[in-house]
Amino acid sequence: MTAVIADVLFVLGLLILTIGVYGVVRLPDTFTQSHAASKAGFLGVAFLLISASVEGDGGIIARAVLTITVLALTTPVAAHAVLRAARTRGEEMRSPGAVDES
Amino acid sequence: MRRFVSTVVLLAAVYLLTLSSHDWVDLLFGLAFGTIVAAALRGRIAAAPGGARPPIARRVAGFPVFAGAVIFDVLAGTLDVALRVLGIRRLECPGIVRVPIGERSERGIAISALATTLSPGTVFVDVDGDDMLLHVIDASDPDAVRAKLQQFYDRYQRSVFP
Structure with a gap:
């Protein structure tokens, strides 16, 4: 059962990372791309590490907790x-109907 | 002094987690390394300025609820961003929204920035006067964004990191 859970989490992690990369290519500007790039990286890697920890090895769990933190x-x-630099440089928001309250 | 000691303990914990060890010799080494590093960085780990904080017991009790709310936001936000990336949900009116800092202390602003940025769909951009600037993947209703963030702060963050 733990092997199945580990496999599911592993595939989920890879899927999230892949969607993140696709988002960087597909989304129209730096501002929106950053949503896909950074956060997908965090959650994708977190799922991969949790998947590695499912077997219950103390050493792996400790390092996974540290890495996720x-x-x-x-x-x-x-x-x-990245976004602060983009705003400072006057990077244009190219998304449809972009809102700018700054 | 309390901050210095807590930094040493934290660094020792990181050392033990890195080694994945619970040996007392490693603990002593961790404390020794932690003390050296904390002493070297003493000027940089001075207490952040801030007003009155809630009692420590209330903050400790509130932390798991706060962490759980952030994790829920991360999962929900990831799904939302994934659907927009894949074109299943439309990318509508993303943009920069002003969110009032309100009662947040300096540390409260940093924690709000960390929590909102960790959750996909919102990224902290900067502080401008009395407002935080956040880039939101769906800013079609900026008032709703502000209300949601204020509600999150009032419900989960205020009692832990005001």
Whole structure:
């Protein structure tokens, strides 16, 4: 049963990462692309690590917890830095009906 | 001093998790390394300025609920962004929305930024005056976005990271 759960989580992680990459190609500007790129990376990798931890090996669980925690703290900072730079450079929002209250 | 000690303990915990060890010798090494690193970075780990904070017991009790709400937001947001990426849901009016900082302390702003950015669909862009600027994947109703974030803050974050 744990093997099945691990497989499902692994496939889910790969799927999320793939959708993230597709989003970077498909979405129209830096602002929207950042949603796909950064967050998909976090959740996709988190699922892969949880999948590796399902078997119950203490060492793997400890490192997975550490990695997920560090990713949860660093991924948003990276996304914020990219969007702040894009706004500072005057990057245009090319999405249909884009709202700008800044 | 309390902040220095908690930093040393945190760094020792990271050391033990990295080694995946519960050996007391590793614990001592972790504490020693943690003390060296914390002492070297002492100027950078000064307490963040901020007003009165809720009692520590209330903050500890509220943290799992806050973390659970963030995880739920991450899962729901990922599904929403995935549907928009795949073209199943239309990408409508994404954009930058102003959200008032309100009663948030400096740390509260940082935690709000972290929590909203971790959840797909919203990315913290900057602080402008008394407002936070967030890029939202669906900003067709900016007032609804502001109300949702304020509700999240009031319900889950205020008691833990005001």
